[in-house]
Amino acid sequence: MRPTNLSYTSREQVDVYSFSWPVSVGLPLLLFGLQAWIPVRFHYLRVFDFGLLLTIFFAVSRRNQLSGTLTGAAIGLLQDGLTRTPFGAFGIAKTLVGYLASSIGIRIDVDNPGSRFLLAFVFYVFHRAVFLGIEHELMGQSISINFGYEAGAAAANSVMAVFLFALLSRFKIRE
Amino acid sequence: MLRPARCGSGSYSQRPGASAVVPGTLWAVLAKVLNSEDMNFFSRHKNTLVLAAVLLAQLLALGVQVKRQTAEGPVRVIRLVAVNSVAPFERFFIYIGGGMRGIWSNYIDLRNVRRENIRLKAEFEQVRLDRAREQEDARQARRIQALLGFKENWIDSTVAAQVIGTSGTESSRLLYLNKGSSDGIKQDMPVITPDGVVGKILTVYGDTAQVLMISDPTSGMGATLVNSRLQGIIKGSSTGRVQLNYIMGDETVKPGEALVTSGSDRIFPKGLPIGVVTQVSMGRNLFLDIKVKPAADLDRLEEVLVITEQKWRAPDTTGLGPIRASDILAQHLPGVPEPPQAAAQQAGQVAPANQPAQAPNAPAATQKPPVVKPAVIKPAAVTVPAKDASAPKPKPRVPAAKNGASTAAKNPVQKPAVPKPVAAKQVTPNASGAKPKSTAIEGGHPE
Structure with missing residues (x-):
């Protein structure tokens, strides 16, 4: 599980982290509560997808594809429960993000702000593409894409990821 | 339990107790499959397979839901769990946010309150005026709706x-x-x-x-x-x-x-x-x-x-007075503008009298103040022939009478409400035999 034979990774990078149960369960609930509440007061903060950021964070920290897949599925299904979308729409998108993020977490350094920004940006765009694809192809809904808005939202989420990941790193437990 | 790749013994059949497997039975077939290359493939690609399984399960769930939008059934339970899990956090944030905002807005941020109070008072007065006017319109609308059975x-x-x-x-x-x-x-x-x-x-x-x-x-x-x-x-x-x-x-x-x-x-x-x-x-x-x-x-x-x-x-017409066809007619009949000369004459003659020549047993509704077209209401025009027999004979308002009479005759709803006796009472006191100015329409409604 620890690819220490890769020369381009430092010891820090190959460490695998875990999280306590209260953090694994409580943190998603807390952040979803925050995400549901924030737009009531500040509607323009609706762009933040804390579920996605949390999925990426858990996946790259645990560096386990199985864990990343299941975490993404659980968070996505929880998000589906809070919206009018059928169960599975956010679930599928976040499952894929969890799997891919944990795969990337094994191979590259994801602990510096620059890579975190890029990681969040790429995965936000990927997540939106998958979700809109599901919405259009499987659910038969008409979609309209505003590329400028989507790029802005991706950048905003990436900036948020840099700060949020630094904050959440305090809950890591080195295995 | 059946984990041949991890048991370390290399083969399921080689594990302790596995010797009891009888060749040719179903158990033997299963053991053979587990020891095969295929099973090694499963264990090697465990992560990818789990990913595929999870995605497949969700795709199936999605398909079922999209096909059955209305029948939520067991899905509703999942949604209920999700909502009830997050709702306490939402309540917590609302509670904290409400408290903070209360402290800020009620104790700290009180700038310009006096100026705003003055502005609001002025606005309130204007709203009161608007409201009075709209209430009158609303009463009228309700009368009409009640009459038409809306x-x-x-x-x-x-x-x-x-x-x-x-x-x-x-x-x-x-x-x-x-x-x-x-x-x-x-x-x-x-x-x-x-x-x-x-x-x-x-x-x-x-x-x-x-x-x-x-x-x-x-x-x-x-x-x-x-x-x-x-x-x-x-x-x-x-x-x-x-x-x-x-x-x-x-x-x-x-x-x-x-x-x-x-x-x-x-x-x-x-x-x-x-x-x-x-x-x-x-x-x-x-x-x-x-x-x-x-x-x-x-x-x-x-x-x-x-x-x-x-x-x-039906609209509540309590306190709006009797509903009369004349109210409806007043909405539709055009008012006839008085010629300026005649109007001046009437004004000079009627002003001192200032007493409506209402017959004692006339319907109370005829004394009701005008609602829609105050400019057309001329109670004085009715009273002139009664009070002053020597007054010059005013021109009859033929167009209005004609128009109203024909409308009233054609419309079965409006007809009964035109009080002809009132017109008769107003005409009789005219001792000089002058032609009465008032008509059925004029007597029937003050407009």
């Missing part, structure tokens, strides 16, 4: 609720309220603010209710354009934009025109403000593409009203 959909009771959360995503425009079935809220109840329509109740839980906003792509509501009276369907979109659909391309709709609920959906009462048309363009399929700015600020909702009871009933 029934209205009345809002009987509402429940105020606080918005405690949203769906948290761009694609789904939902709100969560702090009131649920225990407060009498049911599915499909309309949700409004004093500014306009917000949406309808989608799902109700014990202490929470989910509101589908009019900006959600799956919403729909009957709407009427106030000026052109065209009817269409209000729908949302995935970007949260509200639009009016199904208005034909050859119709004329201008930006700035207001929209109200049409009541055709049997959910929203008729006449509630929805919003204003902001942009009109030719869309697909011969329909106009009409963008609407909602009257209620859907992005800044904190408190809403849920309409819990509506009733269809």
Whole structure:
């Protein structure tokens, strides 16, 4: 599980982290509560997808594809429960993000702000593409894409990821 | 349990106890499969296979739900768990946020309060004036509706609720309220603010209710354009934009025109403000593409009203006085302007008298002050021949009489209400035999 034979990774990078149960369960609930509440007061903060950021964070920290897949599925299904979308729409998108993020977490350094920004940006765009694809192809809904808005939202989420990941790193437990 | 790749023994059949496997049985076949290359493939690609399984399960679930939109069944349980898990956090944030805002707005941020108070007082006076005028209009409208047998959909009771959360995503425009079935809220109840329509109740839980906003792509509501009276369907979109659909391309709709609920959906009462048309363009399929700015600020909702009871009933005309056909006639008959000379004469003669020559047994309704067209009301014109026999003979108001008489005769509803005896009483005191000026219409209603 620890690819220490890769020369381009430092010891820090190959460490695998875990999280306590209260953090694994409580943190998603807390952040979803925050995400549901924030737009009531500040509607323009609706762009933040804390579920996605949390999925990426858990996946790259645990560096386990199985864990990343299941975490993404659980968070996505929880998000589906809070919206009018059928169960599975956010679930599928976040499952894929969890799997891919944990795969990337094994191979590259994801602990510096620059890579975190890029990681969040790429995965936000990927997540939106998958979700809109599901919405259009499987659910038969008409979609309209505003590329400028989507790029802005991706950048905003990436900036948020840099700060949020630094904050959440305090809950890591080195295995 | 059956983990040949990890048991370290290399083969399932080589494990202790495995020697009991009898060749040719089902158990032997299973052991052979587990020891095969295929099984090694499964263990090697465990992560990818789990990913595929999870995705497949969700795809299946998605397919089932999309096909069966209305029958939620077991899905509703999952949704219930999700909502109830997050609702306490939402309540917590509302509680903390409300406290902080209360301290700030009630104790710290009190600048300009005095100036605002003065401005509001002035505004209040203006509103009072407007209200008095509108009340008069409303009374008149109710009289007419009662006369024509119209029934209205009345809002009987509402429940105020606080918005405690949203769906948290761009694609789904939902709100969560702090009131649920225990407060009498049911599915499909309309949700409004004093500014306009917000949406309808989608799902109700014990202490929470989910509101589908009019900006959600799956919403729909009957709407009427106030000026052109065209009817269409209000729908949302995935970007949260509200639009009016199904208005034909050859119709004329201008930006700035207001929209109200049409009541055709049997959910929203008729006449509630929805919003204003902001942009009109030719869309697909011969329909106009009409963008609407909602009257209620859907992005800044904190408190809403849920309409819990509506009733269809005739308008309440208590205290409005008797309903008379003359009130209706007054709305439709044109007033005849008095020639300036005659008007001056009448004014000179009538001013000192200032006493209406009302017969003692005349209907009280004829003394009612005018409502709609004060300029046409001339009680003096009725009294002149009675009080002053020597007065010059005024010209009869033939056009008005003709018009009114013919209208009254043609209309069976209006006819009985034209009180001919009043006209007769007003005419009889004319001792000089002068032709009476008043007619049935004039005696029948003061206008």
